[in-house]
Amino acid sequence: MFYKKKGLPEERDVVICTVKKILYHSIFVTLDEYDNQEGMIHISEIAPGRIRNIRDYVKEGKKLVCIVLNRNQEKKQVDLSLRRVPQNLKLKKNEEFKQEIKSEKLLEYIGKQLKTDLAGMYKKVGFKLVDHFGLLGIAFNEIAANGLEAIAELKLPEKESKILLEIVQSKIKPPEVIVSCKLVLQTSAEEGVEDIKKSLIAGEKFAKKNEYKIKLVYISAPNYRLEVYSHDYKVAEEILDKIAQVIVKELEKKKGHAEILRKK
Numbered sequence: 001m002f003y004k005k006k007g008l009p010e011e012r013d014v015v016i017c018t019v020k021k022i023l024y025h026s027i028f029v030t031l032d033e034y035d036n037q038e039g040m041i042h043i044s045e046i047a048p049g050r051i052r053n054i055r056d057y058v059k060e061g062k063k064l065v066c067i068v069l070n071r072n073q074e075k076k077q078v079d080l081s082l083r084r085v086p087q088n089l090k091l092k093k094n095e096e097f098k099q100e101i102k103s104e105k106l107l108e109y110i111g112k113q114l115k116t117d118l119a120g121m122y123k124k125v126g127f128k129l130v131d132h133f134g135l136l137g138i139a140f141n142e143i144a145a146n147g148l149e150a151i152a153e154l155k156l157p158e159k160e161s162k163i164l165l166e167i168v169q170s171k172i173k174p175p176e177v178i179v180s181c182k183l184v185l186q187t188s189a190e191e192g193v194e195d196i197k198k199s200l201i202a203g204e205k206f207a208k209k210n211e212y213k214i215k216l217v218y219i220s221a222p223n224y225r226l227e228v229y230s231h232d233y234k235v236a237e238e239i240l241d242k243i244a245q246v247i248v249k250e251l252e253k254k255k256g257h258a259e260i261l262r263k264k
Contacts, residue, residue: 001104002118003130004035008078013068014089015039016097017080019058027058029066031078032097039078041066047083057082065090096135103136110167114160125164128154145174145231174231179240183224183247187256199250199258200224206246212239 009015009031017029017039027041041064046057058064066080067089085093104118111121129139132154142150148165156164185196200216203226207214213229226244230236248258 001032001101003100003104003122003126003136005033006035008037008071008073008076009034009068011068011071014085014093015066015068015080016093017064017066019060019062019064022054022058022060024054027054029064029080032063037076037078039066039068039080041080041082045069045079045081045083065093096137099137100135103140106140106168106171107136110164113163113167121160124160125156128156140168140172141174143168144172176229176231177233177236178227178229179233179236180225180227181240181244182219182261183226183244184222184259184261185224185247185251185256186222186258187251187254189255191254192256195251195254195256196222199247199254199256202250203243203247207239207243212243214239214243 015034016032018032019027020030020038021028025043027046029039029041031037031039043051043054046054051057064082065085066082067085068078069081069084070079071077107121107126108118111118114121116124126136129151130136133139133142139150143165147169148161151161151165185199187195189195204214204216206212215227215229217225217227219225226240226247228236228240228243230239244260248260251258
C-alpha cells in the first residue's frame with residue numbers, strides 16, 4: 001500500500017504484519033500499515049502450548065494479523081501477539097486490509113483520469129479522506145451512498161471532487177442495511193380481514209410514493225413483519241417508523257388495533 005500511518009499503533013490495536021526475520025525465540029515483522037515500522041513476536045505469543053520450531057507456524061514473507069501488546073515510543077519498539085487474536089477479528093482485519101488495497105487502486109484509477117499519479121491524488125484528496133473517515137474504503141462507501149454531501153465539508157478541489165464523485169458512484173454499490181419490526185394487527189369488525197389488508201396496502205402505497213424500499217411479510221394471524229431496506233441505518237429506522245405509523249393509523253380509522261414490536 002502507498003498510504004502509511006505515522007508513529008506507532010496503540011496497545012490492543014489489531015495490525016497486519018509481514019514476517020521479515022525468524023529467530024530461535026522470536027519473529028521480527030514489518031507493520032504493513034505503518035511507515036518503516038517493525039514489531040516483534042515472542043515465541044510464547046505465536047501459538048498456545050509448547051513450540052519446538054517456530055518455522056512450523058510461520059515463514060518469511062507470510063502475512064499475519066496480530067494484536068499490539070506493548071509499545072515503546074522512545075525506542076520505537078512494538079511487541080505483538082499472534083495467538084491472542086480471535087478468529088473473527090482476523091477475518092475482519094484481513095477483509096478491511098483487502099478493501100483498502102482495492103480502494104487505493106480505485107483512487108489510482110481516478111488519478112489516471114485526471115492525469116495525476118497516486119501520490120498526487122493522495123495530496124489532493126486521499127489524505128483528507130483518510131483523516132476524516134479513518135479509511136479510504138469507508139470514505140468511498142459514504143460517497144457512494146450520500147454523494148457530494150459526504151465530502152462537502154472537506155472542501156476538496158472542484159475538478160477532482162467531481163471526477164471522484166462520478167467514478168466512485170459508478171463503481172461502488174453502497175452496502176444495504178435491513179431493519180424490521182413486527183406488526184400485530186387486530187380487529188373485531190365484520191370486514192376485519194379487508195380492513196387489515198387495506199391498512200397494509202396504505203403502507204405500501206406510501207412507501208412507493210416516497211420511493212422507499214420495503215417488504216411486508218405475513219407471519220401468522222395477527223402477526224406481520226415490516227422490513228425496510230436502505231443504505232443508511234438511521235434513515236432506514238426513520239422510514240420504518242413512518243411506514244409502521246401509516247399502517248397503524250389506517251387500521252385505527254377502521255376501529256382496529258395495531259401494535260408495533262421491536263427487538264431489544
